[in-house]
Amino acid sequence: MSYRSLAAGLAVILTGTLVATTAPAASGAEHRGPPLAWGPCPDDIPKLPPDPRVTCAALRLPVDWARPRGATFDLMVARRPARDPAHRVGSLVFGPGGPGNSGVDRVRWGDRFSDEQLDSFDIVSFDPRGVRRSAAPQCPPGPAVPPSPPPLLGSQADFDATVAHNRALWARCRPTSPVFDHADTLSAVRDLDALRRALGESRLTFHGSSYGTLLGQQYAQRYPHRVRAIVLEGVFDHSLDLPSFVRSQAAAVQDSFDEFVAWCGRSTDCVLHGTDVRAVWADVLARADAGEYAPHTAFDVAALPMGMLAGPDWTGLAEAIDGLRGGVAPPPRSLPVAAAVFCADWPAPVRDYRQYAALVRLARAAAPDVRYGAGLLAVRTCLGWPTPVRNPPHELRVTGDARLLLLNALHDPRTGYEWATNVAAQLGRRGRLLTYEGWGHGTYQRTACTVGAVDRYLVDLVLPPPGARCPAA
Numbered sequence: 001m002s003y004r005s006l007a008a009g010l011a012v013i014l015t016g017t018l019v020a021t022t023a024p025a026a027s028g029a030e031h032r033g034p035p036l037a038w039g040p041c042p043d044d045i046p047k048l049p050p051d052p053r054v055t056c057a058a059l060r061l062p063v064d065w066a067r068p069r070g071a072t073f074d075l076m077v078a079r080r081p082a083r084d085p086a087h088r089v090g091s092l093v094f095g096p097g098g099p100g101n102s103g104v105d106r107v108r109w110g111d112r113f114s115d116e117q118l119d120s121f122d123i124v125s126f127d128p129r130g131v132r133r134s135a136a137p138q139c140p141p142g143p144a145v146p147p148s149p150p151p152l153l154g155s156q157a158d159f160d161a162t163v164a165h166n167r168a169l170w171a172r173c174r175p176t177s178p179v180f181d182h183a184d185t186l187s188a189v190r191d192l193d194a195l196r197r198a199l200g201e202s203r204l205t206f207h208g209s210s211y212g213t214l215l216g217q218q219y220a221q222r223y224p225h226r227v228r229a230i231v232l233e234g235v236f237d238h239s240l241d242l243p244s245f246v247r248s249q250a251a252a253v254q255d256s257f258d259e260f261v262a263w264c265g266r267s268t269d270c271v272l273h274g275t276d277v278r279a280v281w282a283d284v285l286a287r288a289d290a291g292e293y294a295p296h297t298a299f300d301v302a303a304l305p306m307g308m309l310a311g312p313d314w315t316g317l318a319e320a321i322d323g324l325r326g327g328v329a330p331p332p333r334s335l336p337v338a339a340a341v342f343c344a345d346w347p348a349p350v351r352d353y354r355q356y357a358a359l360v361r362l363a364r365a366a367a368p369d370v371r372y373g374a375g376l377l378a379v380r381t382c383l384g385w386p387t388p389v390r391n392p393p394h395e396l397r398v399t400g401d402a403r404l405l406l407l408n409a410l411h412d413p414r415t416g417y418e419w420a421t422n423v424a425a426q427l428g429r430r431g432r433l434l435t436y437e438g439w440g441h442g443t444y445q446r447t448a449c450t451v452g453a454v455d456r457y458l459v460d461l462v463l464p465p466p467g468a469r470c471p472a473a
Helices: 003-015 103-109 115-120 156-176 185-198 212-222 242-266 277-289 298-308 314-325 339-345 353-366 374-382 417-430 448-460
Strands: 055-062 072-080 090-095 121-126 204-209 227-233 404-411 431-439
Touching: 055 185, 072 103, 072 185, 090 103, 090 185, 090 212, 103 121, 115 121, 115 448, 121 185, 156 339, 156 353, 156 374, 185 204, 185 212, 185 339, 204 212, 204 448, 212 227, 212 404, 212 417, 227 448, 242 277, 242 298, 242 314, 242 353, 242 374, 242 404, 242 417, 277 298, 277 314, 298 314, 339 374, 353 374, 404 417, 404 448, 417 431, 431 448
Parallel strands: 090 121, 090 204, 204 227, 227 404, 404 431
Antiparallel strands: 055 072, 072 121
8 A cells, every 4th residue: 555545544544534625727827937947056054965856046036025126135945846747746835934944944855745745746945035045134243232131021121121132133134134124924925926926836835834824824815816725734823912922822832841741740751750840840940040050041941841842852851851950051042033024923012111021920820830931032032123013913814715724733832722723713614723632843744644634635635524633643
């Protein structure tokens, strides 16, 4: 039995009878765009020599889509051709997350795609505007940029210093990138449609991951008649106001931490097995509050589960907590976002420290063990950004015959399950949520069930039935 047949069979057994989507006819000559001049990719990834099968191209696009004849920039694109040309379906465009991740790197590594996808599609991705090879800003430190305050602000002076630091940093970045003030996702949606045309596709086949799901959502909203298939994996919810964003993100990390504690209670693979894990962790945070791990702060320590639960790396997190218990400082860990992208999509209307402190209290109430959540880091990143933003949060409204497949883990610390259910509700009959009953962020390759369901949709336009679920591995 082939892998394709096995995966599809497992999906049917685990989720029920599959339901086919509609497939509108191609729109004719509209889809043809200027051809891409494919050539060798740059040799710029350490320990990964260029693969001659993977080619790259630069797609020249407007900096500002409101001025299509104005200044331009080059969007870097990579393509891995289908391994089975006789059964090629078309181009599958992968939307990278972050924001700030490189799609070109992902295509060059080639480890994010199933054998069936690699056989059936030209795998294509890109560095979004403002990221890596696509006019990324260069922000060297200098005397004009004041020092950055601690990650967690403790006073109005810290708040004012953060705004001053951010604005000085952005002023240093802005001249180095033509798209710095045009890196919002709505602009990237126009880029994605231009890429579709350049690839010669009448309709878009797209798989977005994490923050890349916002690109897929907003593409379907603007161009519903140009959608063939869109997968949203690790679903980002752009409809939330700032308090709801901070609360729900912190709650998602807390939920994943609860699952980690339960695993330690039942598994001897956890070095903390047999202890009161929450009490050990609370003691570690108290020691961080007292400055015992300086220069690392309590926020730095609390960032450990934010990062390690995404795998999830339960064993590694237990060992890190055990090391902290023994006095070993935590390894450096950052959760950066591309400010030019995120801050243009998400306003941080926080006027003073009093409002910021209210968000900190909200996060700690939702996440008593892990305290903060990445939402507070995002708020801090965007303090002082000009308002109104170019792409303000709003509920998703998709019309037409487009059908989107959503895939999310039940216990996801980055894009919590609550976000996926919210977006599914906004899509209504135009969305179908597949639940992976496990853990971590990014679930497509977790099991034969998740792989089979996604591939059946992308290749054959067949959605799993309503309420479909894939058991945890």
